[in-house]
Amino acid sequence: MKLALIGAGPRNLMALERLLAWNKRVSAPDLEIHLFDPAGIAGRVWRPDQPHELLMNSLAAKITLFTDHTIEMEGPVIPGPTLLEWARRSGTTFIKENNYKKANYLLNEIAHLTPESYASRGLFGIYQEWFYQQLYAQNSKTVHIIFHKTTVTGIKRLTHHTYELRFDDAAETFDGVSLALGEGMSQLSTHERDLTQFAHAHHLSYLRTGYPAEQDFDKIPAQSHILLRGLGLNFMDAMIMLTQHRGGKFYRNSDDTLTYQASGEEPKIFA
Template identity: 40%
Template sequence: MNIVLVGAGPRNLSLLERLLAHAQRTDEETTITLFDPFPIGGRVWNPDQDPTFLMNTVTQQLTLFTDPSVAKSATGVFGPTFYEWAITVGPEFIQSHNFKNAAIFLDEIARINPNRFTSRALFGVYAQWFYENLGNYRPKNVQFAYLRKAVIDVQQTAPHMFKVLLEDGSTVDAEQVVMALGNADEANTNEEQGFADFTAQHTGLTYVPAGHPAEARLDTVPDNEPVILRGLGLNFFDYIAKLTVGRGGHFARDRAGELYYVPSGKEPKMIAGSRKGLPMHARGLNQKKDAESHRPIFFTAGNIDRFARENNGKVTYDFFFNLIEKEMNYKHYQNVISDFGLTWPFNAAEFLEALRHSANLNATAREWGVPDEYIMNWDRILNPLGESAEAVDYNEFMVKYLTWDINDALKGNVDAPYAGAFDMLRDVRPVIRHYLDAG
């Protein structure tokens, strides 16, 4: 059998390990080929990219291996998490290879912390080590290889046969093809194309189109000139980093321990905004060890299945969101009453039990005497400025809002009343996968 894996990022690398595990059970001759125009790790985790760009998951929560907690039909390879690899074999692996950013990687590892964030490039190095390590577990009946080429088309030629067309015009025949394409390019929207056209028609203007931040031509943005950053999502932080510390600026601490930024003088004058006008909520300081996660009470596969059975196999959006809202509200109130600095006139266990059986957790919290400032106000969460946005001193509001958000996040992604509830959404993704798998 000939298998083609399009993309050499984490998904296909994990799939490669599973294929090798299942191949132990058969004598069938199998060839597996990974294709990617980028190094092992793929576009997002390219080890050759600028290490300024950070991951959005802390180091101890990252791995390409399964562990005994994962049910598997074929036993595979166990190995170190990203953090464990970094503090053990990582430096030796880097020194034995010719990585473009080797000195920076070794510097990163010397300062690595299980609860902080490291570069996407360094995770790409871990991905390459993982790929090379799999060679030690290859069954005799399997050959696998990685080719740094782009796949531009896949055509089905028979019920179980595909022709894979490569960028150089050559083709590969395969019985199975898996496409894990990751972050693919998109054509400009009409609005974006309008920006590009306007820029081309006027001298002195620069337009950097939407795309992968590590490949954006930010060197074309002039020093000390105004630049608009459109959007405040994850890529916004990449651009901010590249246009500040990436241009020689750095951070220091004052005598009170507060961080402040020391500019290099090469930064542009950045004007940032989005439709919502606010950045993403601050990620809670990590308190979760390894695979530790929130165990849902309301938003469970069982509750979704039960509703589907009673409604001809369908789940309404209102029911689906109501379960998520109740789950987040419960976690919020659990963290509010866990604050040892507060004294409540009720038994905590009885209060939580009442919430578990409540149709409206906010109403129940009010009945038990929880003050309004601790009530989970969804209107305020979704629209912090409220309806009186034009009457608000925006600078004053923004400083207060960010201060509140950061102080809450510093309480941790387990204990914080808000950041703890928001972080829970990452833990219930298996329920969302179940919902999709069940159709």
């Protein structure tokens, strides 16, 4: 049996773990699992080398790629550490052994992680890489696991149970495909085109939402005027990258409100 997992972020990494867990019970002959992601293990959202200010929106103590007794399922339960537990037990050693770009930031983060901490997205990406390495080390002798750091350029259904995938100027046939592609970047909507024209007419720059780790915020000049649509998670990412990432400081007051001390490098944000 030959399977393809397109996208190597948390959804397909957990699918990989479940396939391997089930294989220990049913033992599919000649099982071959291929993962595809041009961004590497962890995918675009959780790249380990992204700006350290970009945080997750779930507590580190609540995040795991493993199963436990709280999950209703028929498959084998194979527990493992949460993101917080992994960081405390193995994170420091794993980061040092793999020479990550932002190692100093990551090690400092681990030293201060608590059950109430929101971890950086980069740290979660490293946890995913460790998770994949564990799966590979434990199963590579019985299952062929192949990772392709490339883009699948086409899928064609051949029969009810077989598919042809095109990648790297080649084509291979698979018995099953799992798609976990993330949000992608669609073409500008009519409303976004109107916002772009409005911004240009009023001497603003419209900053479109997207993968924050891939946006070049550093190109936005200090004191320029930026237009953002919405006040959700994408706004928070852009706001952090245009304030704290540029040297600004947030201070918590005795009444639990925040005061911001500007660095002078920020643009003016209209949201």
